Structures are given as C-alpha cells and as structure tokens.
Amino acid sequence: MFGTEMSPYGGERASGGPALAPDLLVDRWGPGLRIGLALGGLLATICAGAVGYTLTEPTLDFGDALWLALTTTTTVGYGDLAPTTTEARFVTVGILLGGFFWVSLATASFVELLVEGGIARMIGSRRLEQKIGELSDHYIICGYGRMGHLVVREIQRFVKLVVIERDEQELRALRDQKVLYLAGDATDEEVLARAGIERARGLVSVVASDAENVFIVLTAREMNRSLEILARSIDERSERKLMRAGASKVISPYLIGGLRLAQAIVKPAVVDFLEFILHNDDLDVHVEEVPVAPGAPLAESELQSSGISGADVIVLGIKRSGGQMVFNPSRETVIHGGDTLIVMGPTPGVKKIAARASLV
Helix, strand or coil: CCCEEECCCCCEEECCCCCCCHHHCCCCCCHHHHHHHHHHHHHHHHHHHHHHHHHHCCCCCHHHHHHHHHHHHCCCCCCCCCCCCHHHHHHHHHHHHHHHHHHHHHHHHHHHHHHHCHHHHHHHHHHHHHHHHCCCCCEEEECCCHHHHHHHHHHCCCCCEEEEECCHHHHHHHHHCCCCEEECCCCCHHHHHHCCCCCCCEEEECCCCHHHHHHHHHHHHHHCCCCEEEEECCCCCHHHHHHHHCCCEEECHHHHHHHHHHHHHHCHHHHHHHHHHHHCCCCCCEEEEEECCCCCCCCCEEHHHCCCHHHCCEEEEEECCCCCEEECCCCCCEECCCCEEEEEECHHHHHHHHHHCCCC
16 A cells, blocks of 8 residues: 555665554464463354253253253363263364364464563563553654655754654664654554654654645644654655645655756856765864744844854754845844744854754
8 A cells, every 4th residue: 555665775665565564462372362362262162052952951051051061162061061972072172172282272272372482572562552551742654665664763862752663674773772762654644643643743654655745734734733844756747735734835856856956057056066065074174953942142132242153153044924034134133032043153153053943
C-alpha cells in the first residue's frame, strides 16, 4: 500500500508493506494468537465432549458429563465416572486426541514466546506506548525511509518526536537507535491518535507516495486544526493538493535538488560558501532562528541599539509575526515581539542573542 522506497540501509523496500512489528504481536499467526486459539479449542473440546457424553451415556446429566470430559481431557481420571457404552468410548478417544493436540499447541506456543523473548517485547511495547502517551508538544514523523531517516537524525536533538512506520527492518533500526516509534499505518486515525496527535506540535509526512501523504495530511488536519504539518511532495503537481489538504508547508526534494545542481553550475562559489557554512563541523558558525518573545530585552528595539553586532552575529533576515520576511534589514529596522530573527554567527554569540530574545 505504501509503495516502494530505498531503505537507508541499502536495497529497495516497501515503506509500509504488510509486514508489521513482531514486538507488538501483530503477526497473523504469531504465538500469542496461537495460544488463544489453543485455549479456545481446548474449551470447545471439553464442551463438545460433555455434550457427547450426555447423548451416549443416558445415566449422566450434563454436570456429570462435563466433569467426565474435563477429567478425561486432563488425563486425571479419578475413577468416579467412566464411559460404559461403545459410543461413549469413541467420544473419549476424540476428547483425548483433541485435548492432546490443543494442549501441545498451547505449550509449544508459550515456549516460543519465552525463547524468542515475545513476552519481554510485548511488555517493552507497552512501556513504549506509555512513554508516547506522556508526550506533548512533540512531532510525529510518518515514514522512516531515506527522507524520514534524515529528518529524525537532524531534529531528534532539539525536539521530542515519535515515528510511525510499518516496515520491520526500519522498526528494528528505530529500536536500536532508541527512537520512540509506533508500528502501524500513518493513514489510520487510531494510529495517529495513539501517537498523540491532539497534543503534538507538528507532523512530518514523508511516506513513499504523494497520494498517501495527501491522505495523512487531510486526516491529521481534521484531528488537530492547529497542527503544523510539513509534507514531502514527489511530484510538483501534488504540492497544490497537499496545501489544499491542510499542509502548512510542502517540500519537493527533487525540485530543491534540481535547483541546487543548477546553482552549482552557474554559481559555484555561492554554493561552496553555503556548503562551507552549513556543513562544516569544524567551523563554529551556524545559521539559526531566534524567536523574540514579547517583552524581551530585544523586543521593540532597533538593530543598531540592540547589541547584536557586539555578539559577532549577523542578522540575515527577520520574519515578522504576520509571516512577512524582511531580508538584510537596515540598522533602523525595529525588532518586534513575536518576530523571528534569522542570524548567522558563532555558537556563544547566538546563545547570547537567544537569551536576550527570551523572558527567562
């Protein structure tokens, strides 16, 4: 249903194929289901045996017949009751064979749970869901393919998040990396509710197909009207559909990649400079956004008197609270509460500006 996508660990995989997480015991014929089936079969065998004894042993009422069927199934055989007719003995043979089969199935399935750690995984999954239930103001990442993997890697240090994924290999990777996750279909309202969508700050939809992204965005917007929703668009023509469905922002990686390649051809120095600034870990210069709280020291001050230049930080732009963007603001530009500053500079300087932009 989710289509195919290249896994970040190599090879092509279905981003949400039919395979579900074994730790949630959702395998169609998993040991948990087999134990339930065996216990049900055992109960049915006892009840059917009781009915059979009632029909073939005229001297037995249903209570005695049920007692005889139970002692026969468990091979206890107290000797107070025994089949006397040929038909009742055939019933006894059927009870013994059926009881042996169902008890063996239940025992084997239980041992499988113990050997494979199924019980531990089931307890672990419940703890996982409990942690997710305690989240608030978090982000929900739908899909853990190549794009989802990169998103999680970049933001998990800064925000709380939970990933929704169906592919077993990716779920195993999430477990190894100790990332909170849910095994399921992100288009399902129940799964989104379990991920805490009503308490979430935002949702990122990066599953393999635009159709599913549209459906996820539409469902998420219906469940939380104030949610910030970011979606990946494979086809440029899907961007408008995603926006109409309720996405706050749509990113087309192929469009961005094509533009980046074009700029690398016609403006190589600019691209090299941006790569140097944004991806050089040895250089302590970062581009960050700094929200300005109303009433903070920076609020309602001009850039020239704000003290920003003394922190060796450059203000590249100001995003006003109404959404307007001011590029390369002049020294006389006033910073208002609710604005967001786009700054570039060393980490100590950025932290100094961030402290003056907050009320704490």
